[in-house]
Every structure is written in structure tokens, then in C-alpha cells.
Amino acid sequence: MNQEQKSISVVVNGFGGYDVLSVEDFELLSLADNIQVKVEYGALNFADLYTRKGFMPNKKAPFILGIECTGVVTKIGNIKNSKFKVGQRVICYDFNGGLYREILHINPMSCFLLPDSIDTKLGATIFVNYLTAYLSLINIGNLRENESVLILSCTGGVGSAAVQISKTINGVKVFGTGSKIKETFAKENGVDTFYCIETFSDEVQDQKFDLIISNESGAMFTFLQSLLKPLGRIILLGANNMLQPAQNTDSLKTDCDSVSLMSLLINNRIVAGLHLGILLATDPEKVHTILEHIFKLIEQKKLNPVIHSVWKVSEIVEATKLLEDRKNVGKVLIKISK
Ligand SMILES: NC(=O)c1ccc[n+]([C@@H]2O[C@H](COP(=O)([O-])OP(=O)(O)OC[C@H]3O[C@@H](n4cnc5c(N)ncnc54)[C@H](OP(=O)(O)O)[C@@H]3O)[C@@H](O)[C@H]2O)c1
Numbered sequence: 441m442n443q444e445q446k447s448i449s450v451v452v453n454g455f456g457g458y459d460v461l462s463v464e465d466f467e468l469l470s471l472a473d474n475i476q477v478k479v480e481y482g483a484l485n486f487a488d489l490y491t492r493k494g495f496m497p498n499k500k501a502p503f504i505l506g507i508e509c510t511g512v513v514t515k516i517g518n519i520k521n522s523k524f525k526v527g528q529r530v531i532c533y534d535f536n537g538g539l540y541r542e543i544l545h546i547n548p549m550s551c552f553l554l555p556d557s558i559d560t561k562l563g564a565t566i567f568v569n570y571l572t573a574y575l576s577l578i579n580i581g582n583l584r585e586n587e588s589v590l591i592l593s594c595t596g597g598v599g600s601a602a603v604q605i606s607k608t609i610n611g612v613k614v615f616g617t618g619s620k621i622k623e624t625f626a627k628e629n630g631v632d633t634f635y636c637i638e639t640f641s642d643e644v645q646d647q648k649f650d651l652i653i654s655n656e657s658g659a660m661f662t663f664l665q666s667l668l669k670p671l672g673r674i675i676l677l678g679a680n681n682m683l684q685p686a687q688n689t690d691s692l693k694t695d696c697d698s699v700s701l702m703s704l705l706i707n708n709r710i711v712a713g714l715h716l717g718i719l720l721a722t723d724p725e726k727v728h729t730i731l732e733h734i735f736k737l738i739e740q741k742k743l744n745p746v747i748h749s750v751w752k753v754s755e756i757v758e759a760t761k762l763l764e765d766r767k768n769v770g771k772v773l774i775k776i777s778k
């Protein structure tokens with residue numbers, strides 16, 4: 441096999457700890473109906489942790505990690521009237537993974553043109569974080585002037601984007617949780633009231649919210665519902681609690697207990713969920729329209745994506761540890777090609 445058919449990649453060789461990760465040559469998909477992208481930045485997501493630990497159904501190792509990256513189009517496969525041209529800069533997103541690699545052959549449906557004003561480094565911070573935050577707050581959560589919103593892990597990738605989007609609406613009061621060490625950053629980014637995650641449950645008791653964005657399922661999700669005002673909304677984005685020792689996907693199966701239908705009825709509550717990848721597959725037009733709007737807000741400096749740090753691809757373990765050890769504020773990136 442010649443070198444053209446392989447590319448340096450972040451490979452998951454089994455399910456478990458950091459030792460299952462390696463950086464090595466891995467076979468390319470055929471170019472066929474795909475486009476070729478020279479990847480510049482990979483963007484880390486919490487989903488990478490779930491995936492490495494084996495919480496994603498139907499994944500068989502070895503496979504390539506990474507759901508989000510940016511780069512430059514270098515070849516077009518066998519596509520009539522391709523919407524992309526060689527030399528254009530794109531965001532790539534595929535929630536099935538496979539994107540942390542130097543050369544990528546990818547379905548053009550999974551690629552999004554970057555505007556001239558946004559470089560590939562900044563571009564790598566946008567897709568997952570800002571779309572997830574925008575769809576939850578605005579499309580599902582219907583956040584309105586002078587309302588209050590509680591954002592869990594408010595300094596993470598999605599969390600910090602959600603704080604900024606909330607602050608584009610007049611009079612919205614933003615409450616957020618996080619590790620104590622992140623309080624200063626949270627306030628600088630727009631959080632009005634910060635709860636240290638360890639003491640949150642005690643401190644928050646008397647407070648009620650119009651909207652809550654949760655990255656926790658299980659008992660915490662049940663508790664959070666009790667903090668909603670009448671006609672309050674809560675949106676489930678993730679299940680970080682799955683990463684606790686002794687947790688596994690079975691914890692999701694018991695999650696049907698965390699929402700009581702009777703309780704929704706008698707408390708006038710709205711419980712919702714969002715899965716960005718599945719929304720993109722089922723309603724790509726909606727996602728495209730919102731992405732264009734987000735690009736404009738960034739160009740107008742109404743949103744300011746936060747990059748925590750940039751690592752070499754060979755440092756994938758150190759970069760991943762930041763998320764798992766709760767150390768990042770904003771987005772962690774890996775620089776893939778020179
Ligand atoms: N549904 C969707 O379509 C969608 C899309 C994107 C992301 N998400 C979800 O949104 C959440 C945030 O994702 P992200 O990529 O932006 O990650 P992130 O927030 O940048 O990174 C992780 C942060 O989560 C907090 N955390 C809470 N429990 C944790 C645990 N058990 N282990 C490690 N960290 C924990 C930590 O912040 P503190 O210590 O400050 O709490 C940590 O810094 C995740 O649950 C992710 O799965 C969902």
C-alpha cells in the first residue's frame with residue numbers, strides 16, 4: 441500500500457484508559473464520493489471520552505477518534521457539481537468519529553465552509569460548542585429577555601458558549617456551576633452567579649430558574665427539575681456522571697426514572713433533550729442556517745470563542761486528560777498538520 445492510502449491518525453485500539461490511544465498511520469477511506477481535507481486542527485469534545493471508554497453503541501476497535509476538525513480541501517472525489525473547491529477552508533463534523541487524522545476523506549455533507557474572517561484555529565472551536573448551546577438555549581429553550589438560566593459546567597466548551605449566547609439577550613441572568621478554580625474565568629465570561637459544583641446542591645435550594653442546561657443525567661437531573669419555575673424548561677445534553685467510577689451505560693437505562701410524567705404535569709415543567717449529530721442528519725438545513733447566524737455573531741464580536749490550549753497530535757493523551765481531570769476552560773485543540 442502506498443503512503444497516499446494512509447494518514448497519521450489518533451487511533452483507539454480498544455476500550456479503556458489512555459493506553460488504548462496511539463498516533464500511527466491508518467488506512468484512508470476511498471476518495472470515491474468524498475472530498476479530501478488536509479486537517480489542521482482537531483477539536484476535543486466530551487464525546488471523545490465516552491467513545492474511548494466504550495459507551496458508544498456499535499463501535500469496534502481499532503477506529504479513529506475525533507468528531508470535529510478544520511482544514512483545507514485538497515481533492516474532490518467523483519462528485520458532479522461539488523459545492524466545495526480545492527483550497528477552501530472547512531469545518532468537518534461527524535458524530536461517528538474518524539476525524540483526528542492528517543488527511544481525511546469525508547462526505548461533503550459533513551463539511552461546512554468557513555467564512556474568510558474565521559481562521560481554521562478559531563473555526564475549530566465553533567461547530568459543536570456553539571450549535572449545541574444555541575439550539576438548546578434558543579431553539580428548544582426559548583430563552584427570553586429578563587429570564588434566568590442555569591448552565592452546568594459553565595466554563596467548559598459548550599458551557600462557555602452557552603454563557604455568551606445567553607448574554608446576547610437583554611436582561612438574562614446567568615447562573616453557572618463549575619469547579620471552584622474556574623470561578624474567575626466564569627465571571628469574566630459573563631456568569632452573574634457562580635456555584636462551586638461541590639456545594640451547589642446546598643447553595644441553590646432557594647433559587648428557581650426559567651431554563652436549565654444539564655450535562656448530568658440520573659439523580660442530578662431529577663434534582664435540577666425541582667429548581668424550575670412554573671413553565672420552566674430543562675434541556676438534557678449529556679451524562680457526564682457516566683464517567684464516574686463504577687458507572688456504565690446501564691446508568692442511562694435507569695434514566696427513565698429521572699423524569700416523572702405526573703411531576704411534569706402538576707408542576708408545569710418542560711423536559712427536553714438535544715443530540716446535535718442526529719439533528720444534523722435529520723434536518724441539515726436548520727443546522728446550516730443556525731451555523732451561518734453563529735458565524736455572523738462571531739464576526740460582530742458578540743460571541744468570542746475561548747481556546748483553552750493547543751496541543752501537538754502526539755500529545756493527545758495530555759490534551760484528553762484536561763477534559764477528564766476537569767481542568768479546561770473553553771476548547772482544547774490539537775494541531776494536526778504543520
Ligand atoms: N447532546 C449533544 O448534542 C451534545 C453536543 C456537545 C456536547 N454535549 C455534552 O455537553 C457536555 C459538555 O461537553 P464539552 O465537550 O463542552 O465538554 P467540557 O465541558 O469542555 O469538558 C468537561 C467539563 O465537564 C465537567 N465535568 C462534569 N462532570 C465531569 C466528570 N465526571 N468528569 C470530567 N469532567 C466533568 C468539568 O467541568 P467542571 O469541573 O467545571 O464541572 C469539565 O471541565 C458533555 O456532557 C457532552 O457530552 C452534548
